[in-house]
Amino acid sequence: MKAVGIVVEYNPFHNGHLYHLQETKKQTEADCLIAVMSGNFLQRGEPALVSKWTRTKMALFAGVDLVIELPYAFAVQSAETFASGAVALLAALYCDEICFGSESGKIEPFIEAAKTLLEKQNEYDIYIQQALQTGINYPQANTLAWNQLHLDKLDVTKPNNILGFSYVKAILEQHHPIVPRTIPRIAACYHDETFSHPSIASATSLRKALSGSIERLETISSYIPSYTKQLLEQYYFTYGTFHDWERYFPFLKYRILTMEESELQRIANVDEGLEHRFKQAIIEAETFSQLMTSMKTKRYTWTRLQRTCTHILTNFTKEQMAKMKKPTYIRLLGMSSNGRRYLQTIKKQLSLPLVTNVSRLEPHPIYQQEKKAVFAYTAIFPEAIRSKAIKEEYATPPITLF
Known part of the structure; x- marks a missing residue:
């Protein structure tokens, strides 16, 4: 079969x-x-x-x-x-x-891009790090690195x-x-x-x-x-x-308010001082949407923040993620x-x-x-x-x- x-x-x-x-x-x-x-x-x-x-x-x-x-x-x-x-x-x-x-809708650009990136993984990683250091978010850095490797036949936006x-x-x-x-x-x-x-x-x-x-x-x-x-x-x-995020917001707020910053820092995706931003923003936020709007920056995309909130809600740590x-x-x-x-x-x-x-x-x-x-x-x-x-x-x- x-x-x-x-x-x-x-x-x-x-x-x-x-x-x-x-x-x-x-x-x-x-x-x-x-x-x-x-x-x-x-x-x-x-x-x-x-x-x-x-x-x-x-x-x-x-x-x-x-x-x-x-x-x-x-x-x-x-x-x-x-x-x-x-x-x-x-x-x-x-x-x-x-x-x-x-x-x-065409498979050839995907195969060509994947092969090229695997061959030039080190160059790609360097381009990504250089782009991130300018303060942009990962998707934007990825697009820049992508273009530097001349992979623009596939639109990764x-x-x-x-x-x-x-x-x-x-x-x-x-x-x-x-x-x-x-x-x-x-x-x-x-x-x-x-x-x-x-x-x-x-x-x-x-x-x-x-x-x-x-x-x-x-x-x-x-x-x-x-x-x-x-x-x-x-x-x-x-x-x-x-189910939607607003229904979980009271549980998320309780988690963030009662966690020490050191505990938050151990959660998957909580990097670069993000624990401080969470502790500051959660006090005034009355809804999930308000929390996300106050947290979102050029550096932190809505999707990245949502995943981080999910990891906080489920207590998924960096240590666990590294082992899986x-x-x-x-x-x-x-x-x-x-x-x-x-x-x-x-x-x-x-x-x-x-x-x-x-x-x-x-x-x-x-x-x-x-x-x-x-x-x-x-x-x-x-x-x-x-x-x-x-x-x-x-x-x-x-x-x-x-």
């Missing part, structure tokens, strides 16, 4: 995702489609709108055969670390190809191009025989906050239109499959909320009957343990951080619902769709 991998967040699953999924199957002639999906916190440092279990159901209803969790230690990270973890998991599952959406490049680079670095493919994004850009197409919209614009309210679900119904709508309704009526270089297990969240057949053909060859019962994961440091992420994610629920949601983490078997 030919296995093809995709890396997803589905926050929430919409018609653009469905297009990518269908085109991936069509262009690769995949027998088994495997999705590595971020857990309850996402790459840009945001809580997912709904839990990983609900988003797993969305993926399975759409036609994904296997859904694998990308652990927190890799999910809430820079594009490079995010891609490295995802590629390692897809390689461990013997994927023949990886297919990602991009603004470029575009978010999906950045991730796509990182996937290709990870494949080359890890020496996997995986063929990368890309499909152009259609109609809506990643950060679009408004609707400009009758049926395709970005996840950002959908979340903004929804604004955490079930009453507004109808306003986005033409941009999402019917099963996404139903699953969003079920989640809201079960848990009483969708690569995935140590494969956690199965969901499968179709076709996915089960594929697992049966490869299970004896797997180099990482395939986990369906998390009690087996207790010795893994990566999973210990995953547990903290679950505790943080469920903190906004009333007590009875929170206890139920925490139990789901331990008691829920892989979701099956046969």
